[in-house]
Amino acid sequence: MGSILLENVSKAFGEAVIIPSIDLDISDGEFVVFVGPSGCGKSTLLRLIAGLEDVSGGRILIDGSDMTGTPPARRRLAMVFQSYALYPHMSVRGNIAFPLKMAGENREVIERKVTDAARVLNLTDYLDRKPGQLSGGQRQRVAIGRAIVREPGAFLFDEPLSNLDAALRVAMRLEISQLHQHLKRTMIYVTHDQVEAMTMADKIVVLNAGKIEQVGSPLELYRSPHNLFVAGFIGSPKMNFVNGIEAEKLGAATVGVRPEHITLSTSDGLWEGEVGVAEHLGSDTFLHIEVKDVGQLTARVGGEFTVRPGDKLFISPDRDRLHRFNEKGAAF
Amino acid sequence: MATLHTRTSARLMMAPAVILLLAWMIVPLGMTLYFSLLRYNLLMPGMESWTGLDNYTYFLTDPAFSTALANTLLLVAGVLLITVAGGTALAVLLDQPFWGRGIVRLLVIAPFFVMPTVSALVWKNMLMHPVNGLFAWIARTVGLQPVDWLAEVPLFSIIVIVAWQWLPFATLILLTALQSLDEEQKEAAEMDGAGAGSRFIYIVLPHLARAITVVVLIQTIFLLSIFAEILVTTNGGPGVQTTTITYLVYLQALLQFDVGTASAGGIIAVILANIVAIFLIRLIGKNLDT
Ligand SMILES: Nc1ncnc2c1ncn2[C@@H]1O[C@H](COP(=O)(O)OP(=O)(O)OP(=O)(O)O)[C@@H](O)[C@H]1O
Ligand SMILES: [Mg+2]
Numbered sequence: 340m341g342s343i344l345l346e347n348v349s350k351a352f353g354e355a356v357i358i359p360s361i362d363l364d365i366s367d368g369e370f371v372v373f374v375g376p377s378g379c380g381k382s383t384l385l386r387l388i389a390g391l392e393d394v395s396g397g398r399i400l401i402d403g404s405d406m407t408g409t410p411p412a413r414r415r416l417a418m419v420f421q422s423y424a425l426y427p428h429m430s431v432r433g434n435i436a437f438p439l440k441m442a443g444e445n446r447e448v449i450e451r452k453v454t455d456a457a458r459v460l461n462l463t464d465y466l467d468r469k470p471g472q473l474s475g476g477q478r479q480r481v482a483i484g485r486a487i488v489r490e491p492g493a494f495l496f497d498e499p500l501s502n503l504d505a506a507l508r509v510a511m512r513l514e515i516s517q518l519h520q521h522l523k524r525t526m527i528y529v530t531h532d533q534v535e536a537m538t539m540a541d542k543i544v545v546l547n548a549g550k551i552e553q554v555g556s557p558l559e560l561y562r563s564p565h566n567l568f569v570a571g572f573i574g575s576p577k578m579n580f581v582n583g584i585e586a587e588k589l590g591a592a593t594v595g596v597r598p599e600h601i602t603l604s605t606s607d608g609l610w611e612g613e614v615g616v617a618e619h620l621g622s623d624t625f626l627h628i629e630v631k632d633v634g635q636l637t638a639r640v641g642g643e644f645t646v647r648p649g650d651k652l653f654i655s656p657d658r659d660r661l662h663r664f665n666e667k668g669a670a671f
Numbered sequence: 672m673a674t675l676h677t678r679t680s681a682r683l684m685m686a687p688a689v690i691l692l693l694a695w696m697i698v699p700l701g702m703t704l705y706f707s708l709l710r711y712n713l714l715m716p717g718m719e720s721w722t723g724l725d726n727y728t729y730f731l732t733d734p735a736f737s738t739a740l741a742n743t744l745l746l747v748a749g750v751l752l753i754t755v756a757g758g759t760a761l762a763v764l765l766d767q768p769f770w771g772r773g774i775v776r777l778l779v780i781a782p783f784f785v786m787p788t789v790s791a792l793v794w795k796n797m798l799m800h801p802v803n804g805l806f807a808w809i810a811r812t813v814g815l816q817p818v819d820w821l822a823e824v825p826l827f828s829i830i831v832i833v834a835w836q837w838l839p840f841a842t843l844i845l846l847t848a849l850q851s852l853d854e855e856q857k858e859a860a861e862m863d864g865a866g867a868g869s870r871f872i873y874i875v876l877p878h879l880a881r882a883i884t885v886v887v888l889i890q891t892i893f894l895l896s897i898f899a900e901i902l903v904t905t906n907g908g909p910g911v912q913t914t915t916i917t918y919l920v921y922l923q924a925l926l927q928f929d930v931g932t933a934s935a936g937g938i939i940a941v942i943l944a945n946i947v948a949i950f951l952i953r954l955i956g957k958n959l960d961t
Contacts, residue, residue: 391858412864424859428877437873438863485863 340402341415341492341525342367343388348397350383350549357383358549360397365493365527365542370519372536373529374572375546381529384546385495388527389418402492412441417486418495421502423478425470425485431457432466435484442489456484459521476507483518493525500535512539533573537561545569567668570595576625578662579636585610591663591671596656598625598639608653612636614646628652700941707934714928726935735911735919742826743915743943747894749830750837751887757834758841758886759879763871765842766849776846783839787899794832795821795904825905825913832900837893841886848882849875884958888951895944916940 343365350358357380365371373381386392388399390411399407406414417438425434435456439449457463460480470478479499486494496515500508516539519526530536536543537557545552545560545568553560553569564570570578578595586594602608603626612630619642626638626646636654646652664670710722730736765776782790798805799820807817820828852875860870898917901907907914907922914922920940924933 389862391861411858411862412866416862418859418862420855420859422853422855424853424855426856426860426874426877428880429873437860437865441864441869485859489863 340367342402343493343525343527344400344403345388346398346400348384348387348399349395350380350387350392351395356549358387361549361551363544363551363554365525368523368525370516370526370528370539370541371544372540372542373527373544373546374531374533374536375552376572377531379546380549381531381546382497383549385418385497385527385529389416389495390414391418415489415492416495417489417491417493419479419482419486419497419499421498423470423482423502425478425481427470430467430469431462431473431481431484434470434481435462435488438485438489452488453484456488459487459518460484475503476511479503479511480514483515487518487522491524493527496526496528498529498531500530501532508535515539534575537573543573545572547572563670564595564662565670567593567595567664570662570664570670576637576639581633581636583632585633589661589663592666593664593668594656595662595664596636597660598637600657600660601636601638602655602657603638603640603644604653604655605651606653608655610636610654612652612654614648614650614652617646617648626652628654630654703934703937706930707932707938709931711931711934712929722931726931727939729932730919730923730935730939733919735914738911739914739916739919740943742911742913743895743917744947745826746830746833746897746915747891747947749827750834750894751890753830753834754837754841754890755883755886757838758845759876759883761838761842762845762849762879763875765846779842780839782836783843785836787836788903790836791832791900791903794828794835799828821905822909825909829897829900829904829913832904833894833897836900837890840890844882844886845879848879852878880958884955887955888948891947891951892944895940895947916943 343363345361345363348358348361348363349356361384373384375381383392387394390406390409394407397407398405401414401416426437429437432453435453436449439452444452453466454463457466460483462477462480462484465473465477465481470481473481479502482499499515500511503511512535515526515528519539528535528539540557542554543557543560544554547568552572553565557573560569560573564573567580571580574597576598578597579601581589581594581596582592586592610630610633612628612633615627615629615635617627618625622642624640624642624644626640626644628636628638630636638654662670707726708721708723709719710725711719761779765772765779769775785793796803801807801817801819801822804817804820806820810817818824856874856878857870860874865873896917897915898921901913901915901918902921905913907918916936917940920933920936923929923936
């Protein structure tokens with residue numbers, strides 16, 4: 340229904356090459372997340388798949404058939420925009436019904452599908468309101484409702500939660516994941532928030548400057564990042580990188596160690612450091628420790644761990660969870 | 672202006688401006704009202720006398736009055752129709768990216784800068800003239816009998832001339848409105864399967880509703896008092912075929928030197944303008960809310 344294959348897809352705006360060349364295989368029913376820093380071409384890639392932007396080269400296959408030049412409406416894809424892009428002069432009902440109306444469905448079918456979608460998305464009480472009279476989360480749900488009534492082969496989301504507050508993001512994140520389990524359709528989800536990527540994805544595509552750095556499941560990317568970029572991007576707080584002499588002692592140009600893979604001790608360890616700032620989250624505490632010859636390291640410890648700024652500590656990275664990178668930044 | 676305090680001081684601050692504007696409006700209106708109740712002819716200065724509502728009776732029973740009223744409404748409606756439809760079409764065209772768009776936009780705005788008398792004369796002598804006019808030449812070239820526009824279809828011709836002048840205004844306002852339409856909305860509609868036509872009807876037109884309302888209201892105010900174009904081209908004729916209320920007032924005041932009846936006509940024009948305004952606000956005013 341919704342498998343998508345990108346072959347050698349490239350995109351340039353005039354002289355500026357935004358996407359040099361991308362190959363990507365998305366199988367039916369998968370939840371794929373595109374992550375990457377701002378400006379790396381996530382939205383552009385999504386818009387290429389949607390057909391809102393013409394490719395400069397390569398092919399896009401949807402369900403095995405070449406859709407490279409097909410107009411957006413006939414690709415059987417639905418898109419949820421970051422700004423929601425609701426039609427302000429139509430009621431919620433009108434918004435959700437719009438794609439069905441355009442498809443020429445008859446009135447009873449439209450009514451039934453709109454009612455169903457509204458029920459799934461908890462919008463039944465708001466059907467007669469205008470988008471301007473809804474909260475951000477409700478608008479988001481209307482945008483999703485407009486997408487699901489079309490029963491598309493795949494959903495495309497472009498940072499749909501970035502306008503919502505933190506609590507609502509977490510709730511909507513869960514709702515979208517549940518929707519995916521319920522509909523079992525392909526979803527491509529763009530975000531620059533790696534927590535969203537980790538929690539929602541079956542498969543994460545890490546993009547950097549228009550290139551794919553790595554593709555894999557969240558845990559694959561977490562456990563074995565192919566390079567420094569992915570290692571630094573996936574995981575929160577960020578992985579610590581150690582260069583220079585201390586790294587060479589461990590047999591690599593750069594050594595990466597995740598904050599949660601550090602053992603602290605007051606008596607002995609590999610490095611000695613001084614506690615700078617301690618961030619208490621309740622369940623966890625993040626310690627920023629200044630280590631001579633190594634730089635600042637972040638360590639993640641239990642919430643009950645009590646230290647004060649200025650305390651001296653010994654730090655030992657877990658040897659079997661070290662990430663080693665060569666001069667070019669590739670893992671080995 | 673949220674609190675009582677700020678509201679009071681705001682009123683105080685605004686008062687001078689409001690009072691000035693009010694005086695500006697009330698004094699001429701009051702004088703017109705006063706003159707309209709006098710028997711006041713410029714040929715007999717110093718002979719003014721009170722006549723009550725006689726002037727109104729004269730003006731309203733003038734054989735040309737009902738024609739003038741109909742002409743006024745036809746002129747306003749015709750020009751509005753052409754400028755709103757044409758302005759929307761032009762705005763949509765000018766919103767498309769094409770080579771030389773800046774210059775074309777400038778050219779489209781140009782007619783607005785031409786004085787009404789000048790443009791009316793150009794239309795009369797260079798375009799619509801039955802012998803020398805461009806239209807007549809075209810007609811002859813394709814082997815048709817040239818039309819004497821201003822004699823055969825005078826009101827239509829004036830509507831065309833005035834519409835030509837006001838088209839840039841409508842286009843400009845509608846174009847800015849069009850440019851404020853969120854690009855993602857159009858893309859969303861495209862994804863939803865709406866073709867160019869449906870996108871125009873369901874997305875673009877509703878978005879333009881408010882701007883169209885503004886265009887209609889502003890133009891109506893000016894169109895009700897169209898005068899120069901009529902004076903220069905047809906002089907209200909042939910017969911009274913292009914005489915509007917405004918022109919009728921002019922006939923009374925300056926050709927018959929009857930200030931009293933002219934003032935009565937002016938007051939009637941004001942009442943007519945208000946009726947039209949109320950009607951329009953009822954009809955399309957809700958577009959201006961929020
Ligand atoms: N229409 C366009 N014309 C020229 N350059 C463009 C156009 N659209 C995007 N770009 C450029 O392409 C690059 C990628 O943009 P894109 O919107 O895909 O980034 P993104 O990864 O979605 O970033 P963000 O996370 O900030 O949304 C940017 O450098 C941007 O300036
Ligand atoms: Mg983006």
